[in-house]
Amino acid sequence: MRIGTAKETYFADEALFDTRTQRVWLFVLAALLAVFPFVASQYWLYLACLVAINVIAATGLNILTGYTGLVSLGQAAFMGVGAYTVAVLERRWGTPFLLNLLAGGAVAMVVGMVFGVPSLRVKGLYLAIATIAASFILHFIFANWTAVSGGTAGLTVPPANLLGLALDSEFRSYWLIVPIAALMVLGAANLFRTRIGRAFIAIRDRDISAEVLGIPLLRYKLLSFGIASFYAGVAGGLWAYFFRSVTPESFPLIMSIFFLACIIVGGMGTTLGSILGAAFMTLVPEGLKLAFGWLPNAEAMAVHLAPVRTMVFGALIVGFLIFEPHGLAEMWRRTRRFFHLWPFRT
């Protein structure tokens, strides 16, 4: 139990950030994020943008998998849908980027729900396998609908344009990507204070009881699929603006697995988990590279970096599932709890 958090109204109890300390820290975090681009090198800005994009996609997947209990291996493919939508809109009509991103999300949402319909006839692991099918079928469309998608060569994307300013460098992209990511994460956190979000959780915990409680399963599962795909679509759109080139091979199945790994490592069913997981999994390869650089015979060992990276990726999934199933978010919470009563109890 925490000290000094007596709540007098339900409203206070439902608040997203319930203590003052929390709000202060949040403000500090926001300030840090705002200062970061002025102090960080291009490389770190690049990584920050990448982390932010991955956070969006992972948050979406967490809504579907962590909160609603439906496993999907199609998140990257839906990201591809968003990326292609944005690329086509930006190239053909040059519409404003916010509109493009929304459209990217919306199209991904529709496509996600279309693939959701057949796969939602089945549950659990069958669904996971069905989403693999979605990912292959979408790849086929990307590669062969040449008139729109540019075939295997893909599309190059002009930079997003903010009041005549081309958002083409990391520094400028940062101001596009990170605020949107923050907004989307906030949206996800708020979702679970609404009827819809609570319905998702009810479905995850026991779908039959949820139905008895008056939650139409099919509709809510589809909705969850749609929201997850919307997040993927927006992430894909940002991806397109950031990398400025979209090809069918940009969104492979392993990327979907990566997002799944993000939420496993981060913690399923928590918003914090999506953030921590996506950041951690994006930075692990860079950390490994750094660590390999410190080895005494770095030059010779460099050859082993890629396989070690692959193994560490797998080992993280397995290790977290076996030893820390609630992920980094739980570790974070444990640490926080420790400090709540510190130094009165250790």
Add this chain to the structure above:
Amino acid sequence: MIDWLLFLEVSLAGLGGGGLYALAGLAFVLIYKATRVVNLAIGEMLMIGAYFFFAAATDLGWPIGLAIVAALVASGLTGGLIERLLIRPMLGESPISVFMITVGLSSILVGLVELVWGADQLRLPEFMPTSPVLIGEAMVAPKIFYGFLVAAALIASVLILFRYWRGGVALRATASDRAAAYAMGIDVPRVFSLTWVLAAAVAAVAGIVVGSISSLSPTMGIFGLSVLVVVIVGGLDSVLGALVGGLLVGLVEAWTGTYLGGEYKMLATFTLLVLVLMIRPYGLFGTHEIERL
């Protein structure tokens, strides 16, 4: 005007390729039947078996027969190890968690293979006859033909084992009711280990055949994705289903590849998957236990 000889040859090649799918599907079904684990790492288990064979036959220079036996034993041990280290701790957890364990496992295996043997494509030593086989007027590629024979023989022997061998009976008992099997004195954890060992060995056979048909590389695991389709079509827990599903997928791939073009192969396979999931989610021969919405 249909060229019937072409159709026949293509169909035979499809059946041959389907035999390999069936073999890999068999390894999958064994595991699912006994332990209810959906093993996404099946393709990687094939791969590791083929690499063990490569190590024995090329790195160590052992004769082919001995190398195959060594590969089977090594793969079996690996399978047992996987079960003890990764699957056993997850006993009683949700099937989704165990599924994700196998997702992680596939990465670990790929990394391991790349670490030891590198990422380059390798060629297995030639050990199958190279002259084409004639069935009537149709010509069949030798490796496909013999691969098919191996697959058929192995599937038949597994079916017989299931029927008559004590371990096979124990496995079936475990599959149909875990608690009852415990009550009847069957050592269920041992059955689990045994299945993983057996399945890994079967996967190794499939891997050796697949590897000798094309080549070895750490990306060989892609083969496993088509195997997922095979077992869904056949029914996750049916050995016969794996056989029929494998042949069916092989035929569909061969026909679409020939008459539509190579890019349609994967599309056809996965469209088949979606269709089966919609019409008959438990597969052609699977148990009707799947819950629907």
Add this chain to the structure above:
Amino acid sequence: MRVVKWLVGTVTAAGLALAAPAQAQEEIVLGGSIPMTGVFAFAGVGIHAGIQDYVKIVNDAGGIKGRKIRYVFEDTAYKPDVSVAAFKKLTGSHKVSLYYGDSTAFSKTINPELERMGTILMAGASFATEINDPQKYPMQFMAGPDYSEQIGILLRYVANEKPGARVAIVYSDSEFGRDPVEEFREQSKKLGLTVATEIMTPPGSVDVSTEVIKLRRANPDYTIFHGYVLAPIPQFVQQLKAAGSKSKFMGSFWTMDHSTVMKMGEAGDGFMGVMPYRYYYDDSAKAPMLEKIRRMRPEYQSTPYLQGFLTAMLLTEAAKRTLEAGKPLTGKNLKAALNSIRDFDTGGIIGVPITIKGNSIPVGRIYRADMKAQKMVPVSDWIRLD
């Protein structure tokens, strides 16, 4: 707000203080996203050694106008996103003027960034036809013929050997594989060859026996493989030979390294392919640069090694010409200097003097595998597409 300003100010000052000595330095930096690991490692390791060796040769000879070349690289595992990260890291911490990129996807992704920065001339492992367009890729080039030109050289050879021959192409369903197919059709028509069939194989496909059946029926005199490294070429060749096909088989650059072709075994005997560089052991003519390489490294060096070596040579040549003209090292100047190369002697790595008009060097030669001698032997003269 004041805090932010103060922070910004301090940091900028610190950054300038750090950057100042960097500007005074004389080194010319050659950066590289090199696939030392992953599926392309067989090439990456060679490319790396090639670049390293050439840089060493230049530096031992005193550098370019007294300025040494510094080669910095990062491993990419042949993943475009890692490759981009490597680019950002290297360009963030060094003043990079020359760059080696590892894949088509990377070349395309980084292109807008190159144009924005305008300080780098880039070449790389991609021979994609699309990149051979000075309008769209003004700061890139490739040290050889693009994939379409490679196929063109092969067809030119076929038309010479057997006019009106039936040719077939087998390619993978990827950007790499599909790249030259259109050119294949057009050139065949132009050269009076008959297209027997075009076969696309899905990526990572294991069993290609149905494709073999199709190819056998098309009965080509020559079959060109493109978009693969090794598999499934041996399977095709072996099965077709066993079935009594008389076709000859050909490949494009990334298939043609000595070690790759030799892995095909017996069936690979007579396998032909286009190669813009002389093989390491090819001593059919005088090649001072190759001799230098042989002295530096007495064991066989792969064709990707030569590709990296030559790329480094051309990149530094562009830098040298820019500096000699007294111009700053910008992407535009470097590219202009590169395009000023006329009848340039590569020291025998390419058997004829080269001229770089656009983004590629459309020169190549047909080599054939001789399995008895375990060597690739030239069967044509240097073919130039001009």
